[in-house]
Every structure is written in C-alpha cells, then in structure tokens.
Amino acid sequence: MLRLTELKLPLDHAADALRPAICQRLGIADTDLIDFSLFRRGYDARKKSAITLIYTVDCTLRDEAAVFKRLDCDRNIGPTPDMAYKVVAQAPADLKERPIVIGMGPCGFMAALLLAQMGFRPIVLERGKIVRERTKDTWGLWRRNTLNPESNVQFGEGGAGTFSDGKLYSQIKDPNFYGRKVLEEFVKAGAPEEIIYVSKPHVGTFRLVKMVENIRQNIVDLGGEIRFEAKVDQLLRDNSQVVGVELAGGERLMSRHVVLAVGHSARDTFQMLYDAGVYIEAKPFAIGFRVEHPQTLVDHARFGPNAGNEILGAADYKLVHHCKNGRAAYSFCMCPGGQVVAATSEPGRVVTNGMSQYSRAERNANSALVVNIDPEDFPGDFKKNPLIGMDFQRHWEAAAFVAGGGDYSAPAQKIGDFLAGRPSTAPGTVEPSYQPGVRWTDLGSCVPTYVTEALREAIPAFDRQIKGFAMADAVLTGVETRTSSPIRIKRGADYQSINTRGLYPAGEGAGYAGGILSAGVDGIKVAEAVALSMVNAEKNLA
Structure with missing residues (x-):
C-alpha cells in the first residue's frame, strides 16, 4: 500500500471529494485506485475564514511501483508502514506463575489485556470498585458532599481517566x-471508530464506562482474574527480588513479576513502597486552577465564521507563557464543552479536574491553568525525602478546602477580580460548573505567591491568542494539583525497578506517562517486558 500525506481539501468539501482528490494528486485514473482508507484527518485553522482539512490516506493501486517511481521526489508519498501489532511471546502451556498487575487504570488494564492475550492469565488487583459502583460513589461527592477515599475520581476501575x-x-x-x-482495542470495546483516524480523538466519560467494562470482560474471558476492593498493603521481597504482595486483609499472593500501575494519586502506596526500600525520586509537576469560559467564546476565537461546524466540533486550545519570574504558565487537559469536577481522594482536601462527555455539548470550556513546580520549591530536602512533593500538594489542597468552606465546595474567583487582586463575592455571566458548588473568595491563599504572580502575567498574554480569555467574568476554581505524579519510581531498560527485580513501575503514577493513550502505551511496553522475562524464567527452570 501507498501512504499519501498532506492532502488538503476545503472544510466544506463534498462527501465524495476525497477519491478524485487522491487520483489527481497521484496523477492516476480512477480505475487505478483500487481502494483507500483514512489514517488521519486533521485541520489547519490558521486562516479562520478558509479552514482546510488535512488528510493522510493509505491507498491500494493497480501499479504501485510505477507511481512510486514517477513520484519518487514527493516526500508526502511513501509506502504504508506495517502497523499490525505482533505479540512478543506466548505463555508456556504449563505456566508455573501468574503475573500480578496492581491498578485497573488505562496502563493497568492494557498491561493485563496484553498479558492475557499472550496467555499469561494475569491477576489484577484494584483498590477501588467496579466502574458502575465507583460512578455512584463519585456522584456521592459531587451531589452529597460525601467522599469515599477508596472509590472516587482517582480510585476504581478505569482510573482517573x-x-x-x-x-x-x-x-x-x-x-x-x-x-x-490501544485505539484498536478501544474500538473493539465500544469506542467510536473515528478515534482511529481523527487527529484529536476523544471518548468522553459515559462511553469510557462501557468501554472499560468490555475490556474487563475480555481479560476475564482470556483467563485473567480481576479483584476489586483489593488494596495492596505490602510488597513482599526477598533481598532485592519481588516475591509477591500482601493485601489489606492479610492475604498473600505470590509472584516474581508485579506490574505497578497505581496512578498519580496513590500516595499511601508510594509511602509503602518507599518504606519497603524501593528507589523513588522526586519529580516536577504543576499546580494552579481550573479556568472556565463560554465555549462559544473559544469556538469563535479559534474558528471565526466556521464556529459550530460539525466536523470541527467544540474548539480547544493549548497555551503557554514564559513569565518574568522564571516560571512557565500553561493550559493543561483542556476540556471543550465540559465541566469542572471534584477530584480529591483524601478527606479534608479540595482538588479540581476537568471532564467532558463525547458530545462536548456543555456551555463552558474548561482547562487547567497551571505553573511549573520543581523539587527545589518543596519546603525541605527532596533528596532525603523524595515524597515531599506529596506533602506540598496536600498543603495547598487543604488550603483550598478551608477557603471553600470546609464542605468540599471549591474556592472560586472571577478573572477580573483575580487580576485586580480583590476577592470575588458573586458570580458574573459565566456560571461555574464545579460540583458540589463554589465559594467566592480570593484564590491567593490556595497557591504559592509565585504561582499567583505568574498567572496574573500569563492571562493577559493568553488573551492576545484567544480573544476574550481575560474576560472579567471568566471563572477560576481552585485548586489543580494532580497534573502529574510528584514522584518517579525509576526503572531500567528492562522496565524493572532499578533496585527491586520483578517490580515493573508503569504509567502515570510511576512517572512514565501523562494521559490515557500514553499510559496505555506504557502498559503495552511493560507487559511485553514481563512476558519476555517470564518466558526466559520458565526456560531457565526447565
């Protein structure tokens, strides 16, 4: 097959325009194009009045060699790479040991799925509940101000994503x-087929729930075992080798291959691992607020007269500003047409995050607006105590809890008041979406002074890129602290902990991913490493 990139068509092109455009670009007759499929569809919105769609297509031709020879100098035409996934190992029929996967987020369930597909019958341990019950507990915080520390936005089947x-x-x-x-497995599990080819695919919470359930069933059908409300309390080691885990109820499960995919908020697990002697180091992250604007404002700023176009959908943005105080302020995890949600996993703290459904049809756009934090900013010696970043996060989450009134309501401030350095006392035209509710105040008490300074400089700069970004009634809600893990569980080239053989740190919590897709990819890499190690171990025993 032949891959053709940078094929540009107007936004309003006819439904059947792609085939003749391919033929014209390749200089072939229609009869010479046997078939084609979309690999990617993106857009160029730099000229808002004339937005173009940009396609990458894979084509089957009658005389491919002749076309290659004739268009040899065109860098946008080449052979289609082999993208089919191939397993790296197969479990022996008399498998003597089963791998353990801790965590059922995107990294954990992709690692478990791959191991199951290779015949290793993994045991998955998830501290939270199945996704339907977890959803009820999460709504308990959003609707009734009731937090379940083991079943919430952070913990449970499907993970934070x-x-x-x-x-x-x-x-x-x-x-x-x-x-x-990863995307192909998601489509098999019920995700829309378009995620395979659109440039910025998304699924949304409601579809993710069903998709996660189907992946779980697939793992079980392939011989895997999944245990919920199964919190790992101890890592069992023999010198520097993992030999198993101990659950909160005292049960021990023995294995010399343990995948650690616990997510970025498993602070008690990080403490347990550190106490057990696993090498951990502090790493940078970012903190700040969630910002909300009318989605129509963002649509018009990004797409001009094409705002509302069905193909373009709700507009997003990605912003960064390098501040005079040496900090970088930037947008993160932008959620078009979504809502701000309560995302704490510990009592007495307020944490915000963003969420959207597949339709992205809510009235507000929201994004994290954060500033980089380095280990040198932590109050203490991060080299002596690599977990000190967790204490830093907790401090500001507790401050937000107090500023919000102590009932899991979040502190909020209008941008106009924030820039002027005065507290807000009432909402404006932008209604905050955070549940269980907000308390109008001054957000200055919820983040370090240098974060406030950086954001006050950055917001007007962002307004020059997204007209209206600094609108006085836009809402800031605090506090966003879980942008990434505050620690890294360092691993070697074989994906094992550098000082604990058989422990495979993976995904966001271990410091090796930053989102659903990258976490899923890391899960695949780690699953392959585990499979190869187990096959070699079986051979050595034989």
Whole structure:
C-alpha cells in the first residue's frame, strides 16, 4: 500500500471529494485506485475564514511501483508502514506463575489485556470498585458532599481517566505503533471508530464506562482474574527480588513479576513502597486552577465564521507563557464543552479536574491553568525525602478546602477580580460548573505567591491568542494539583525497578506517562517486558 500525506481539501468539501482528490494528486485514473482508507484527518485553522482539512490516506493501486517511481521526489508519498501489532511471546502451556498487575487504570488494564492475550492469565488487583459502583460513589461527592477515599475520581476501575474528557492523543514517540494497538482495542470495546483516524480523538466519560467494562470482560474471558476492593498493603521481597504482595486483609499472593500501575494519586502506596526500600525520586509537576469560559467564546476565537461546524466540533486550545519570574504558565487537559469536577481522594482536601462527555455539548470550556513546580520549591530536602512533593500538594489542597468552606465546595474567583487582586463575592455571566458548588473568595491563599504572580502575567498574554480569555467574568476554581505524579519510581531498560527485580513501575503514577493513550502505551511496553522475562524464567527452570 501507498501512504499519501498532506492532502488538503476545503472544510466544506463534498462527501465524495476525497477519491478524485487522491487520483489527481497521484496523477492516476480512477480505475487505478483500487481502494483507500483514512489514517488521519486533521485541520489547519490558521486562516479562520478558509479552514482546510488535512488528510493522510493509505491507498491500494493497480501499479504501485510505477507511481512510486514517477513520484519518487514527493516526500508526502511513501509506502504504508506495517502497523499490525505482533505479540512478543506466548505463555508456556504449563505456566508455573501468574503475573500480578496492581491498578485497573488505562496502563493497568492494557498491561493485563496484553498479558492475557499472550496467555499469561494475569491477576489484577484494584483498590477501588467496579466502574458502575465507583460512578455512584463519585456522584456521592459531587451531589452529597460525601467522599469515599477508596472509590472516587482517582480510585476504581478505569482510573482517573474515566472521569475526564477521554482524550486519546499524545506527543510521545511511537515507532512501533503501540498507540494504534490501544485505539484498536478501544474500538473493539465500544469506542467510536473515528478515534482511529481523527487527529484529536476523544471518548468522553459515559462511553469510557462501557468501554472499560468490555475490556474487563475480555481479560476475564482470556483467563485473567480481576479483584476489586483489593488494596495492596505490602510488597513482599526477598533481598532485592519481588516475591509477591500482601493485601489489606492479610492475604498473600505470590509472584516474581508485579506490574505497578497505581496512578498519580496513590500516595499511601508510594509511602509503602518507599518504606519497603524501593528507589523513588522526586519529580516536577504543576499546580494552579481550573479556568472556565463560554465555549462559544473559544469556538469563535479559534474558528471565526466556521464556529459550530460539525466536523470541527467544540474548539480547544493549548497555551503557554514564559513569565518574568522564571516560571512557565500553561493550559493543561483542556476540556471543550465540559465541566469542572471534584477530584480529591483524601478527606479534608479540595482538588479540581476537568471532564467532558463525547458530545462536548456543555456551555463552558474548561482547562487547567497551571505553573511549573520543581523539587527545589518543596519546603525541605527532596533528596532525603523524595515524597515531599506529596506533602506540598496536600498543603495547598487543604488550603483550598478551608477557603471553600470546609464542605468540599471549591474556592472560586472571577478573572477580573483575580487580576485586580480583590476577592470575588458573586458570580458574573459565566456560571461555574464545579460540583458540589463554589465559594467566592480570593484564590491567593490556595497557591504559592509565585504561582499567583505568574498567572496574573500569563492571562493577559493568553488573551492576545484567544480573544476574550481575560474576560472579567471568566471563572477560576481552585485548586489543580494532580497534573502529574510528584514522584518517579525509576526503572531500567528492562522496565524493572532499578533496585527491586520483578517490580515493573508503569504509567502515570510511576512517572512514565501523562494521559490515557500514553499510559496505555506504557502498559503495552511493560507487559511485553514481563512476558519476555517470564518466558526466559520458565526456560531457565526447565
């Protein structure tokens, strides 16, 4: 097959315009184009009045060699790479050991799925509940101000990504097309087929719930075992080798291959691992607020007269500003047509996050508006205590809880008041979407001073890119602290902990991913490493 990139057509092109455009670009007759399929569809919105769609297509031709020879100098035409996933190992029929996967987020369930597909019958341990029950507990916080520390936005089947915009794109390098494997498995599990080819695919919370359930059933059908409300309390080691885990109820499960995919908020698990002697180091993250604007404002700023176009959908943005105080302020996890949600996992703290449904039809756009934090900013010696970043996060989450009134309501402030340095006392034209509710105040007490300074400088700069971004009635809601893990559980080239053999740190919590797709890709890489190690171990025993 032949891959053709940078094929540009107007936004309003006819439904049947793609085939003749391919033939014209390749200089072939229609009869010479046997078939074609979409690999990617993006858009160029730099000229708002004339937005173009940009296609990458894979074509089957009658005389492919002749076309290659004639168009040899065209860098946008080449052979289609082999993107089919191929397993790296197969479990022996008399498998003596089963791998353990801790965590059922996107990294954990992709690792478990791959191991199951290779015949290793993994045991998955998830501290939270199945996704339907977890959803009820999450709504308990949003509607009734009641937090379940083991079943919430952070903990439970599907991981933190279940209550998000469901973004399925990443900037990671992916020469082996693992991302394609993730997307294909998601489509098999019920995700829309368009996620395979649109440039910025997303699923949305409601569709993610059903998709996660189907992946779970697939793992079980392939011989895997999944246990919910199964919190790992201890890592069992023999010198520097993992030999198993101990659950909160005292049960021990023995295995020399343990995948750790616990997410970025499993603070008690990080403490347990550190106490057990696993090597951990502090890493940077970011903190700030959630910002909300009318979605129509963002649509018009990005798409001009084409705002509302069905193909373009709700507009997003990605912003960054380098501040005079040396900080970088930037948008993160932008959720078009979504809502701000309560995302704490610990009592007495307020944490915000963003969420969208597949339709992205809510009236507000929201995004994290954050500033980089380095380990040197933590109050204490991060080299002596690599978990100190967790204490830093907790401090500001507790401050937000107090500023919000102590009932899991969140502190909020209008941008106009924030820029002027005065507290807000009432909403304006933008109604905050955070549940269980907001308390109007001054957000200055909820983040370090340098974060406030950086955001006050950055917001007017962002207004020059998104006209109306600094609108006085736009809403800031605090506090956003869980942008990424505050620690990294360092691993070697074989994906094992550098000082604990058999422990495979993976995904966001271990510091190796930053979103659903990248976490899923990391799960595949780790599953392959586990499979190869187990096959080699079986051979050595034989």
